[in-house]
Amino acid sequence: MASNLRQEFIHFAVDAGVLKFGSFVTKAGRTSPYFFNAGLFNDGANLGRIADFYAQTLIDSGIEFDMLFGPAYKGITLASATAVALARKGRNVPFAYNRKEAKDHGEGGSIVGAKLAGKVVIIDDVISAGTSVRESVEMIRAAGATPCAVLIALDRMERSGKDDALSAHSAAQEVGLAYDMPVAAIANLNDLFDYLSVAEAGEQLSQYKDAVEQYRQRYGAV
Template structure:
């Protein structure tokens, strides 16, 4: 698992999805790194990403019956992960939602398989937890059970404003609020381990900035 995490960080850097510099986050913080899963936008990189999702989910031990992808990024992620799982011998259905209900044809907001059993929500990251909350509501309304949330990168970052920081991250708050695990392919610690390894001198120059950011905003244990 540890090797898989490091391989995922390396893959994200090589694909230009994980970048270093100065970036303003949704919380208004200046971050020394930025992760944008939307940049996995060709067949080869999406296929590799889906394989990381599928293998991490299988290794997690979470029991599940199907996948759900919240619009919009989660749609591609859930469908690609379902394909990767099938290639590994685990064929499961998947569904996703529309932002607006369709008023013709089959109608409704859910597309794909009926929401049944234990459902894993597949997304890229958790910021405010809004898409998770909406997904949980839809899954429960259908009589199914939210089993876990699966994301690519856990920033392990305290939520809230700088003048009122929470003791917990958005990921921890989501897990506690819905009493279910949040599984990530990799996290901030994995990122710092990778750039501290010394294998890439270009990335090594960002090590101190990432470490300082973790000290300022990281949750306990980060």
């Protein structure tokens, strides 16, 4: 995807209050100078906009796919909205998502939406421990379909593990290696840093550039 579209996404996420800067403790217990919460894309306009970014990223990636899958819970909205955006761009594909608990009445089961078939792209917000991806891969394979890629909003590009035993790879890289499939992202940590380095970010946000660079030097994966 063109770098200007990546920057457009970062700018959009900041304006929407989804990407914030300051001091935040991550699930891994690290103190991060930024925080991304896709759950705050919580109105129609913003959801439609991020869906366009997902759809365009997927189209530009050249990944061959037949349908989308959204892991509960954030992935449900993101996958369905991305399917709508793809249809507007001339690519109408089915989508499905899972329930946290299997339903024992009606249609039953844990999968809702289209039947899992063909090459399936998993749509999520970020990859932390990779748990939702692993569960999604298992469900897709159990249905006889093929997980072909993961598409996320922001790749933090962080090495996983404890500070005294950091992995050589980021969480996204480990998912790609574990399941032999690409992990695409609308934008990544490098794009975020580039955004902070330009005048458009403004003095208020530019002050976090050094903190983001230090964080990237400490935890960033090549």
